Amino acid sequence: MKHKIGLAFLLLLAAFLPPKLYGQENILINLAPVDGLDLTPDNIFQYQIQSGLKRSSDALIKGTIRYRNSDMRISYQFSYTLQPGINIIDTRLISPRFTYSSAALKELFEQYKKLPEGIYEYCVSVQPDYHSTEIAHNTFSECLYHKSADVFLINLVDPEDKARIYDYHPMLTWTVNYPFAAALTYRIRVADIKKGQNVQAAIARNNPVYDERNLAQTGITYPLYAKPLEKNQPYAWTVDAYYKGILLGSAAPWQFTIIEDSLLSGIPKDPSFVDISRETGKYSLYAPGVLKLKYDLQELKTDSLTLRLLNKRQEPVPLKDSVLHAVYGDNRFIIDFKEHQPLKHLQPYTLLIQSQTGSVYRILFKYVNPELLK
Numbered sequence: 001m002k003h004k005i006g007l008a009f010l011l012l013l014a015a016f017l018p019p020k021l022y023g024q025e026n027i028l029i030n031l032a033p034v035d036g037l038d039l040t041p042d043n044i045f046q047y048q049i050q051s052g053l054k055r056s057s058d059a060l061i062k063g064t065i066r067y068r069n070s071d072m073r074i075s076y077q078f079s080y081t082l083q084p085g086i087n088i089i090d091t092r093l094i095s096p097r098f099t100y101s102s103a104a105l106k107e108l109f110e111q112y113k114k115l116p117e118g119i120y121e122y123c124v125s126v127q128p129d130y131h132s133t134e135i136a137h138n139t140f141s142e143c144l145y146h147k148s149a150d151v152f153l154i155n156l157v158d159p160e161d162k163a164r165i166y167d168y169h170p171m172l173t174w175t176v177n178y179p180f181a182a183a184l185t186y187r188i189r190v191a192d193i194k195k196g197q198n199v200q201a202a203i204a205r206n207n208p209v210y211d212e213r214n215l216a217q218t219g220i221t222y223p224l225y226a227k228p229l230e231k232n233q234p235y236a237w238t239v240d241a242y243y244k245g246i247l248l249g250s251a252a253p254w255q256f257t258i259i260e261d262s263l264l265s266g267i268p269k270d271p272s273f274v275d276i277s278r279e280t281g282k283y284s285l286y287a288p289g290v291l292k293l294k295y296d297l298q299e300l301k302t303d304s305l306t307l308r309l310l311n312k313r314q315e316p317v318p319l320k321d322s323v324l325h326a327v328y329g330d331n332r333f334i335i336d337f338k339e340h341q342p343l344k345h346l347q348p349y350t351l352l353i354q355s356q357t358g359s360v361y362r363i364l365f366k367y368v369n370p371e372l373l374k
Contacts, residue, residue: 026052027059027082029124029142038148039065039122040113044076045089045096049126051082058082060130061089068119072246074109075099082128104244112180115148116246122146150249153177154241158344161254167345167369168229168258173219174239174251185242186215190222193234193255202236203253209235231258267368273332274363276305276353281364289338289370291351291363295324295331300357302327307335308352317349343367 030048037043044063051057059082065074078096080089100106108114125141157173159165178184190210193202210226222229229235238253267286273294274285297303305324309317324333335351337343344367351363 027126027128027140028052029126029140031122031124031142031144034122035144036146039115039146041110042113045091045094047089047124049082049087049089051084051087051128053082053128054084056081056083057128058131060127061124062127063122063124065115066121066123067116068121070118071101072105072116072118073101074105079130082126102246104246108243108246108248112178112243114150114178114243114248117148117150117249118247119145119147150241154239154249154251156237156239156251156254159254159256161256163256164259165256165345166259169222169224169371170256171219171221171342171344172237175218176241178241178248180243183243184248185213186218187211187213187240187242188215188220188237189240190226190235190237192230193236199236199253199255202255203238206236229258231260233257269370276361276363279361279363281362285363285365286368287335287337287343287349287365288368289336291335291337291365293324293333293335293353293363295326295333297326297328297331300328304356306354308354310350310352311344312348314350317343337367338370345369 028050030050033046033048034043049059049061059080060077061080062077063075067073076096076098078094080087080094098106098110100109105116108116121143122145123141123143125139127139154176155174157175159170159172172188172190174186176184188210189203189208191202191206191208193199194206197206209229210222212220212223234255234257236253236255238251240250241248267288269288271286271288271290271292273292275294275296277296279285295303295305303326305326307319307322307324309319311317319335321335324331343349346366346368348364348366351365353361353363355361
């Protein structure tokens, strides 16, 4: 009697099991070829599928990229004929159907072959014999995690890291080398560094003293409406790059400190004229917003003075007016750097002047922000 009950139970259990479940071999998905890579349309299918089936199988393959703590995702699916053994996806034989959480994410991935910054999960699943009604529709899946970070594609420029500056409203500049830089906007953050903090912790944890988004240019002067910067207080700053609201990457944060400039008290707001022909560079010259030049022309009726401005690395700096016209007698010129060509505070510059007769003069000076003079 007991044997009859046991046999009846086994027959009943078999009736509810999916057909051929007990005979289904495993399918393994090997994501190692894409592990550690930033996914692009060119490599997203570069994984391997090992089929334990002893026959070919029409499989439904799905893939999903999900970002942690975000609703951003990319999904695709396509059918593929798996052969026994190792299968490498031949992209020429598939027509994957992609879906995106936003149109901007689609443009970023398909047109520019980039993914946003952040940690994402990439999962691939395989359902063999998905058309069959007689074979169990088991699904096999595998996932990996990857952190997408483009810190080397956006770099801070000025003030230099750990710079000690005198300007309470410094010009903050950066560069990017994205091929689609013209389509980007930027967010800049400045935060104070508390005692015992490093620059990374300060920018990540402290409330910013200045935070501005949707900047189209790669530089901005610290604005008057932001919280005033304090002397001897170290500050951390960084810039984030966005494509239509999607974070692409962040620059490695730098720091700067404002210190008191004792030299400013000895610099006149209204400097004297510098005689071009007599200046030898022996004395320190400062240009508080402007540089005043004197040129005494005695041998000719007229003369043209061609100007070239070089920074401390002897790189050319563009000038609005690069030619001065002189006449016989005493000529006075005022070059306004503040209004037409902003220069860096207390940085050395060289003004090369060549006359029409071929004479060359060199004026060495340091630029001074006139707003900092008391």
